[in-house]
Amino acid sequence: LEYAREITAGRRPHGEGHNPMGGWMVVFMLAILALQVSTGLFADDEIATQGPLAAKVSNALVARMTTIHKYNEWLIVGAVALHVIAVATYQWGLKVDLLRPMLYGWKHVPVELRPVQPARAPNICAGVIAALAAALLSWLVVGFPTGVAPPLACTPTRPMSRAHAC
Numbered sequence: 001l002e003y004a005r006e007i008t009a010g011r012r013p014h015g016e017g018h019n020p021m022g023g024w025m026v027v028f029m030l031a032i033l034a035l036q037v038s039t040g041l042f043a044d045d046e047i048a049t050q051g052p053l054a055a056k057v058s059n060a061l062v063a064r065m066t067t068i069h070k071y072n073e074w075l076i077v078g079a080v081a082l083h084v085i086a087v088a089t090y091q092w093g094l095k096v097d098l099l100r101p102m103l104y105g106w107k108h109v110p111v112e113l114r115p116v117q118p119a120r121a122p123n124i125c126a127g128v129i130a131a132l133a134a135a136l137l138s139w140l141v142v143g144f145p146t147g148v149a150p151p152l153a154c155t156p157t158r159p160m161s162r163a164h165a166c
Contacts, residue, residue, distance in 0.1 A: 032075050039069040052141045
């Protein structure tokens with residue numbers, strides 16, 4: 001909030017990377033995108049699209065996840081719109097060039113304002129984490145037991161569940 005007060009007071013603090021408000025917006029956007037992905041695994045629009053795990057959970061959970069998934073879509077749209085408005089405000093209102101650094105990946109920062117470079121984990125660590133996440137997702141989608149036995153036959157009196165098609 002201190003950063004927002006400085007901006008409204010007319011001072012323009014400079015720094016490398018996202019400012020504190022932009023950093024929190026990145027965290028927020030990552031969180032709502034993770035929510036969208038995780039609810040999408042269980043969502044079912046009952047027309048053409050069903051998440052890969054929807055058949056493996058109860059109808060009540062599918063309905064709840066579908067509702068969250070639909071509402072969260074608008075949260076994402078709002079966050080993207082707010083992000084675009086913020087970039088436009090910085091670019092043209094505050095005269096802080098954000099577009100060129102976003103496009104080219106480089107921003108000129110005076111030497112006295114450059115922070116000390118943090119220690120970084122080796123790339124192998126990121127590869128191991130990505131492999132573990134892929135293995136977990138594969139197990140959830142392919143190997144996770146359904147616990148639902150398919151009906152013996154499709155008849156007009158015994159329709160198939162949404163998890164199984166005739």
